[in-house]
Amino acid sequence: EEGGARKKAKTDLGPRVPFKARIVVDLGFDDLMSENEIKSLTSQLAFTYSANRKAVQPFESVVFTSLEKRTYTRLESIGDAAYRRWHDTEWWEESYERLWTGKLNETAEHKESVVEERKEGEEEGETKTSTPISYQSAAQETVVYLTADSNDELSELREGETYIIGGICDHNRYKNLCLNKSKESGIRSARLPIGTYLAELKTRKVLTVNQTFEILLKWVETRDWKKALEEVVPKRK
Ligand code: SAH
Numbered sequence: 001e002e003g004g005a006r007k008k009a010k011t012d013l014g015p016r017v018p019f020k021a022r023i024v025v026d027l028g029f030d031d032l033m034s035e036n037e038i039k040s041l042t043s044q045l046a047f048t049y050s051a052n053r054k055a056v057q058p059f060e061s062v063v064f065t066s067l068e069k070r071t072y073t074r075l076e077s078i079g080d081a082a083y084r085r086w087h088d089t090e091w092w093e094e095s096y097e098r099l100w101t102g103k104l105n106e107t108a109e110h111k112e113s114v115v116e117e118r119k120e121g122e123e124e125g126e127t128k129t130s131t132p133i134s135y136q137s138a139a140q141e142t143v144v145y146l147t148a149d150s151n152d153e154l155s156e157l158r159e160g161e162t163y164i165i166g167g168i169c170d171h172n173r174y175k176n177l178c179l180n181k182s183k184e185s186g187i188r189s190a191r192l193p194i195g196t197y198l199a200e201l202k203t204r205k206v207l208t209v210n211q212t213f214e215i216l217l218k219w220v221e222t223r224d225w226k227k228a229l230e231e232v233v234p235k236r237k
Helices: 002-011 035-054 069-077 107-123 177-185 209-222 225-232
Strands: 019-026 059-065 089-091 143-146 162-166 188-190
Touching: 019 209, 035 059, 035 069, 035 209, 059 209, 143 177, 162 177, 162 209, 177 188, 209 225
Parallel strands: 019 059, 019 162, 059 089, 143 162, 143 188
Antiparallel strands: none
16 A cells, blocks of 8 residues: 555656745856866756756746856757756846846736636636746845855745855855855845754855755755755765
């Protein structure tokens, strides 16, 4: 019986209700990485994508911004540009600031169709989802840059907010890089609550892009930072 149930759980994921927050991976650090670091970064992006695909409750929107130059070239060259076929991801040449400065072009048109759809749904007494967050612009106040160097600790993830992960593999070379970027953009920053929940680790523990993403996913699933951090952060100090 048990085996059957497990098998079912594996094959039939059921309707996965996404968590309506947006994750941005900021790829605007091309010039700061060696060729090998660019390679590591693009693997981390693939792990990130695949984690969202497998997640119990995936993020509704995953956007890769500032895709250009070397990271773009690398992605184009691997697996026959496999990244182009990653479902439910968006790729922007523009920086994440487009979230609040730009016109998200598809927005108006798409919003209308979603509103219509919702009206129909309501007649049938069924609540359809509201406009997907991927088609909404974001006020700067709803955007948080994640970085180990922040003075603020992340306490929870909220639907409707955008969380930016720095798309850089720098082996700890550039302290305050993303913190300074968040200040320049006029947005909040926050670090994962590692020091609070994993007593044996120092507060400023720098993780990879996909580790950070996986912790956020695990938090959404469990609403428990300790569990989320323990599952993803490597045990050794
Ligand atoms: N020097 C970079 C570190 C890159 S690590 C910086 O200035 O942040 C890649 C990304 O993972 C970071 O930009 C950040 O978004 C995320 N990250 C890694 N460790 C983190 C932590 N402890 N808290 C929050 N975000 C973290």
